[in-house]
Amino acid sequence: MEGRGLNFALVGCGRISRKYAEAFTSNKLPGSRLIAVCDVKYERAKALGLRLEIPYYRCQHEMLQSHPEIDVVNILSESGLHAEHCLDLVKYKKHMVVEKPMALTMQDADAMIQACANANIRLFVVKQNRYNRPVKLLMRALEEGRFGRVFMVTARVRWARHNEYYEQDQWRGTYKYDGGVFANQACHYIDLIQSIMGVPDYVFARGTRVGAPIEAEDLGVAVFTNGPVIGVLEATTATRPGDLEGSLSVLGEFGSVELSGVALNEVRTWKFQSATPYDQQVLTSSCELTDSVYGFGHTAYLADVVRALRTGEKGAVDGVEGRKTVDILSAIYESMATGKEVSVDGNYKNSLLGRESDFGVPRFSPGGGELQKPLFVTPHSLVG
Structure with missing residues (x-):
């Protein structure tokens, strides 16, 4: 990829996608461009695509099949789906930029790292700060x-x-x-x-x-x-x-x-x-x-991704570094x-991250903001 521009695509057009839109319209990523976006909420993809005057899709597979020239996929979906989307798209052999956190479980993080290594593609995790x-x-x-x-x-x-x-x-x-x-x-x-x-x-x-x-x-x-x-x-x-x-x-x-x-x-x-x-x-x-x-870091981070891909150097935060978080x-x-x-040893049997919970969404007391029950009912709970 040395010496040529890079083509990026977004999977997910929610709140954070505006920072990527700013980055690719800032003239600070010379030679690189955002060429397509997708979101299961089609209206989001449509709104962003029309604003940037690029193609928009509901399905990530349709987007990648329609644009084989894509070099890098930015996964901006909800955190609990980062691993699913990464593993689902790795067969296209496009480099991956995944928003934070890269996954919600150690098993998913390890699977992402291994899958990208097997496909000989780079995995980057966004740490813009x-x-x-x-x-x-x-x-x-x-x-x-x-x-x-x-x-x-x-x-x-x-x-x-x-x-x-x-x-x-x-x-x-x-x-x-x-x-x-x-x-x-x-x-x-x-x-x-x-x-x-x-x-x-x-x-x-x-x-x-x-x-x-x-x-x-x-x-x-x-x-x-x-x-x-x-x-x-x-x-x-x-x-x-x-x-x-x-x-x-x-x-x-x-x-x-x-x-x-x-x-x-x-x-x-x-x-x-x-x-x-x-x-x-x-x-x-x-x-x-x-x-x-969000600060200003996304543009600088993506510039580092571009540099790393063009030169083959380590550069931007990779999957192994993202796994630490x-x-x-x-x-x-x-x-x-x-x-x-x-x-901190990678062995967590009780963490609720990435799992269905039995707590359910709490209810507020009428006219107030105080919760009817604490989140964690243990002898050391911060709430009575």
Whole structure:
């Protein structure tokens, strides 16, 4: 593929598809183009196709059979169907870009990696926050050893998802197809935590529902340990009236950094014992103004996919790297289900992610927002 443009297609035209439309109309992916889209909700595919003036389909097989020139398929369907769509389409031998998380179970993640390897195609998992300018500056400081020994990593996802969001699609907030705030909204922050502190040895997590009529959690806290390093994640979609922050802090023996904004798009704190020439520029030129929790990373991520495919280099986040998040997510949901600290070892018998649950959708009390029953009924439940 070296030296020529790449043709992309979308499977799924829901909420996140707008970021792909922006990327391919931004003139920042020279030589690459979006040539077709599909969605089982045909009106969605039609609306996006007409806006971009490209063909649109209801069926992914019809789309791929009609366009053998497609090089890369972007799977943007609900999380619980990522594996099904990947395994269903691998026979076309098109490279795959899969939205986060790549799957909801370890079995599905492993099957996707193996199937793509057998077909000799590349599997990429979208982790666009790695490409935010403030995040790249943070990673540069880590690589340069400026923190010394890192001892704590903390992330906060305080966003708002009202009932209208969950009512857009019946799969939202279900264990089988989506999960809660940890699996959906906080997934990228889990990726960054493990990128900094490594895959945890152990996880302890609690979660509950406070603001949404869904199966899974909309409020939770998780604590990670990797040897002496501690990670903490606070996540909720029950912030009211609107999004508050998406932030990340790293504390080390020689420095402290805090990224903030609604999507890790600002540097709030940048302090090190030893100065470097670029420190003066970090606080003044690293801010990326946005009111979108998605940030700006999708275009940069797709540019890295294009580069990796053209050069044959590793580049963008691959399936093996994306699997790490699935492992940690599974441990989080295992811990929430059991009320115990869980080893991150790929063996999770009680995690509800990717499974039909017996909880069902909760009901709200008349005229109020308080749930009639807690999400997890254990001796350690956060709710009485």
